[in-house]
Amino acid sequence: MEKKNLDWSGIGFGYIQTEQRYVSNFKDGAWDNGCLTEDSTVVLNECAGVLQYAQTCFEGLKAYTTEDGRTVTFRPDLNAERMFDTAKRLEMPSFPKERFIDAVKQVIKANEAYVPPFGSGASLYLRPYMFGTNPVIGVKPATEYQFRIFVTPVGPYFKGGAKPLTLCVSDFDRAAPHGTGHIKAGLNYAMSLHAIVSAHADGYDENMYLDAATRTKVEETGGANFLFVTKDNKVVTPKSSSILPSITRRSLITVARDYLGLEAEEREVSFDEVKDFAECGLCGTAAVISPVGKIVDHGNEICLPSGMNEMGPVTKKLYDTLTGIQMGRIEPPKGWIVEI
Ligand SMILES: *Cc1c(COP(=O)(O)O)cnc(C)c1O
DSSP: OOOOOOOGGGOOSSOOOOSOEEEEEEETTEEOOOEEESOOOOOOOTTBHHHHHOOEEEOOEEEEEOTTSOEEEEOHHHHHHHHHHHHHHTTOOOOOHHHHHHHHHHHHHHTGGGSOOTTSSOEEEEEEEEEEOSBOOSSSOOSOEEEEEEEEEEOOSSTTSOOOEEEEEOSSOSOOTTSSTTSOBHHHHHTTHHHHHHHHHTTOSEEEOBOTTTSOBBOBOSSOEEEEEOTTSOEEEEOOTTSOOOHHHHHHHHIIIIITOOOEEEEOOBGGGGGGOSEEEEEETTTEEEEEEEEEETTEEEEOTTTTTSOOHHHHHHHHHHHHHHTTSSOOOTTSEEEO
């Protein structure tokens, strides 16, 4: 496969249009057969449901080249399942899981020239999404939808090594109890923009959101789950019905237990105990783990012992093992790596 002549390690995280995307439409109660298309535009009626009441959801996953030259993707079945659950909660028609996985494979295959070569640190980001297309003016679910997957090559998340982040405890809430925090809905991001722009303006990299009801428990950031390491090397991730079930975080728990022999627990984490942790990281598809060095709560600084220069040692082991599995250097658990 002849690769595109792109500056793979310098491309950053933005939209680069490729030739092919996958599209399927839902009408009269059924999804059509779906197909690949070169048309990158979406033309909608001015009253389309997505434009009025934000009926839209999405997923994110990556394809990349392994050390031995295979094109693979990571656990697409979990993205299929999560989008299925998200769609249900938003009263959208679920896209069948087998078809989701098939569409993922088709769109990677069709854009194989854009899957960055091994060693570049870059990958091909896939964005599956769905939105209501027919006119909706009274508040109700749309009756017609479009499911699409486009792809875009993205550069290495950390250029020149992972620099620990500084977070601030947000005064805004990300998700209400019994709300939509556990699904990947566009609306969760729309309302987070003001909070992240404000945090950046104040010099922070990310927000730490606490639970909306009591503001005593750690939830997550705008787009990544927390992972903590205790001083006796136990991995801890917050449990809450209003955080998004990150596939990276769930995979890291398995890596901690089954590959590194560490104890790992998912439980409520009170903000008061954050000062006692040895390491902290943010988990998500984009960066796998971003180390956190400092968390600021209204002027009170919590400085993680791992410091502001590098990942903590356990975080580093988790990162190296999961990326080793993804890159084909370490034997994966069954079903994690899907070859294209
Ligand atoms: C997508 C997302 C994550 C990360 O999930 P992954 O499946 O690991 O990419 C975490 N939190 C939120 C709010 C998200 O939307």
